[in-house]
Amino acid sequence: MNSDYKDNRPFLKSVFRSFKYAIQGIIHAAKRERNLQIHFVISIMVISLGIFLNLSHVEWIFIVLAIGGMLSLELLNTAIERVVDLVTTEYHPLAKQAKDAAAGAVFIYAILSVIVGVIIFLPKILTLL
């Protein structure tokens, strides 16, 4: 492969092309990955609840980081699953370790996101009751 061809592209064109590929990756994963679809739906629900409960700037920052981090990690998990499946369709302990470690990263961030959500939303919901 000729490595010069990328370097010679105009800067802006190259940046927009990268955006295009990134968006293609998100759309492709969103169409096929059930967990990512669930995260998108939950994200929309959380954002709607945040608007309804009139969150502060600081609270929005935590919610945005929780949602963005969760979606990003889920995409990375998908990428790792794809690469592992590309390398082998046979059972291999390293394939299991790679997929399970990626799933573990998603799981840890999901728990942190739930904790952040509970800390922010629970007191506000309780005052409504």
Ligand SMILES: Nc1ncnc2c1ncn2[C@@H]1O[C@H](COP(=O)(O)OP(=O)(O)OP(=O)(O)O)[C@@H](O)[C@H]1O
């Ligand atoms: N090639 C393999 N060798 C060994 N274990 C594997 C292999 N592929 C998958 N596994 C094990 O099976 C589990 C399920 O794998 P799979 O590829 O179906 O992904 P998943 O975790 O179900 O995610 P998704 O539902 O998003 O596809 C993995 O977490 C891993 O433990």
